[in-house]
Amino acid sequence: MRCILALDQGTTSSRALLFDREGAVLAVAQREFAQHYPQPGWVEHDAEEIWRTQSLVAVEVLEKAGVRAAEVAAVGLTNQRETCVIWDRRTGEPLHRAIVWQDRRTADRCRELEARGALPLVQERAGLVLDPYFSATKIAWMLDRIPQGRERAARGELAAGTIDTWLAWKLSAGALHVTDASNASRTSLFDLARGAWDAELLALFDVPREILPEVRATSGVLGELRAPGELSGIPLAALVGDQQAALHGQACFAPGLAKNTYGTGCFLLMQTGAAPRRSTHRLLSTVGWVDGGGACFALEGGVFAGGAVLQWLRDGLGLLASAAESEGLARSVPDSAGVFLVPAFAGLGAPHWDPYARGALLGLTRGVTRAHVVRAALEGIAHSVADLVAAMVEDAGSPLAELRVDGGAAANDLLLELQADILGVPVVRPKNLETTAFGAASLAGLAVGFWKDREELARLWRVDRRFEPRMDRATRSALRARWADAVARTLSTEVQEHA
Numbered sequence: 001m002r003c004i005l006a007l008d009q010g011t012t013s014s015r016a017l018l019f020d021r022e023g024a025v026l027a028v029a030q031r032e033f034a035q036h037y038p039q040p041g042w043v044e045h046d047a048e049e050i051w052r053t054q055s056l057v058a059v060e061v062l063e064k065a066g067v068r069a070a071e072v073a074a075v076g077l078t079n080q081r082e083t084c085v086i087w088d089r090r091t092g093e094p095l096h097r098a099i100v101w102q103d104r105r106t107a108d109r110c111r112e113l114e115a116r117g118a119l120p121l122v123q124e125r126a127g128l129v130l131d132p133y134f135s136a137t138k139i140a141w142m143l144d145r146i147p148q149g150r151e152r153a154a155r156g157e158l159a160a161g162t163i164d165t166w167l168a169w170k171l172s173a174g175a176l177h178v179t180d181a182s183n184a185s186r187t188s189l190f191d192l193a194r195g196a197w198d199a200e201l202l203a204l205f206d207v208p209r210e211i212l213p214e215v216r217a218t219s220g221v222l223g224e225l226r227a228p229g230e231l232s233g234i235p236l237a238a239l240v241g242d243q244q245a246a247l248h249g250q251a252c253f254a255p256g257l258a259k260n261t262y263g264t265g266c267f268l269l270m271q272t273g274a275a276p277r278r279s280t281h282r283l284l285s286t287v288g289w290v291d292g293g294g295a296c297f298a299l300e301g302g303v304f305a306g307g308a309v310l311q312w313l314r315d316g317l318g319l320l321a322s323a324a325e326s327e328g329l330a331r332s333v334p335d336s337a338g339v340f341l342v343p344a345f346a347g348l349g350a351p352h353w354d355p356y357a358r359g360a361l362l363g364l365t366r367g368v369t370r371a372h373v374v375r376a377a378l379e380g381i382a383h384s385v386a387d388l389v390a391a392m393v394e395d396a397g398s399p400l401a402e403l404r405v406d407g408g409a410a411a412n413d414l415l416l417e418l419q420a421d422i423l424g425v426p427v428v429r430p431k432n433l434e435t436t437a438f439g440a441a442s443l444a445g446l447a448v449g450f451w452k453d454r455e456e457l458a459r460l461w462r463v464d465r466r467f468e469p470r471m472d473r474a475t476r477s478a479l480r481a482r483w484a485d486a487v488a489r490t491l492s493t494e495v496q497e498h499a
Contacts, residue, residue, distance in 0.1 A: 127285025
């Protein structure tokens with residue numbers, strides 16, 4: 001067996017990568033798919049288009065590498081989390097567009113549940129907060145709008161799940177209706193302590209158990225691929241949410257190690273060991289992965305708009321020809337001239353959790369140029385991540401020694417320099433930035449013996465560059481205070497009153 005195939009189904013594209021035993025990428029294939037915005041704050045995907053693009057790149061990457069299916073030891077699948085689909089069990093036809101993790105349509109429903117006093121139960125059992133980000137209210141919303149949705153669900157005619165579940169169904173030609181614990185822990189329906197769907201949470205969110213998948217281990221053979229035909233017979237040996245995949249891919253195998261992924265959003269996870277750690281700063285408790293050795297947990301915080309900010313500057317405002325141009329343009333000015341860009345385009349996640357917050361560009365004067373705005377955007381991403389780190393350090397009760405980083409925007413040296421300065425701790429970029437895909441591949445590889453153990457995987461993790469903080473403490477403190485004031489201006493009235 002020459003390699004492991006990783007299927008990396010993301011928010012804006014479907015990708016496939018082949019990894020050899022040294023963790024090197026043999027080939028990559030990628031296809032973007034359409035984003036649908038039917039109303040302000042609503043985000044949808046065509047589930048069939050997701051499957052089509054993912055199956056095409058899975059075949060294409062083998063052709064690029066000159067690898068036969070018989071030489072692939074296993075497939076690991078990682079996916080955009082919280083995005084969910086409902087489909088007909090008999091025909092396999094999706095009955096509504098997939099509702100994406102960024103979608104805000106159920107914000108009022110979450111507010112109603114919080115007013116009823118449901119938050120303590122959700123926090124205690126699921127480790128989450130009440131927010132439209134998570135899957136439960138999305139699934140209930142779709143069931144109420146699919147013709148005879150609830151009646152058909154009760155008759156066992158419908159299946160639901162996150163994107164891992166949808167793709168496992170398609171890859172197995174309908175033989176597998178499964179998810180893993182890392183994805184299940186993002187639904188608000190999963191009891192972290194018991195590792196199972198929770199009857200009280202299902203009743204709270206009005207989601208019938210009959211439509212949900214079986215929860216399996218993250219790393220372990222689930223079955224064999226039946227589609228696409230060119231890949232038939234390869235074992236499907238891992239399902240894992242994208243951020244947990246990156247945690248594994250960054251070799252965060254000991255409690256206290258943390259990574260941040262700069263993708264469409266930014267997601268910070270700290271490994272916390274064999275038991276879930278409850279946050280007192282509105283961070284999330286989540287499953288990292290489950291394998292034969294048991295469960296590993298993490299604390300998590302998310303920034304809903306990370307690399308999406310640069311996409312907006314490019315596509316929405318026309319300030320950039322490409323996202324890669326941001327670094328050179330931002331370096332052309334010494335600072336942001338007092339400008340702050342708070343990227344609350346889809347509300348604010350941890351630690352604020354305000355779905356009604358909206359982005360803001362503050363501190364404008366006639367001297368401000370597009371270079372200052374672009375630099376402010378990079379600083380806004382770094383400040384948002386620093387807010388998460390501050391909360392996580394308080395929860396963990398110990399300082400962060402370093403932050404491991406990955407994702408597309410981690411190729412931006414200036415962003416990582418700013419991140420180190422604003423955090424006051426070193427930021428470490430590995431040689432392999434494909435840590436999400438490698439996380440899925442490594443979990444699948446462990447399941448089939450392609451790699452012996454995590455000690456072997458840890459040796460494959462190598463540093464590309466270490467960014468040391470250079471900003472003095474007084475300057476950092478003043479900058480962080482001004483950022484906090486900028487964020488406060490974006491919060492909705494209700495959240496401001498609560499604060």
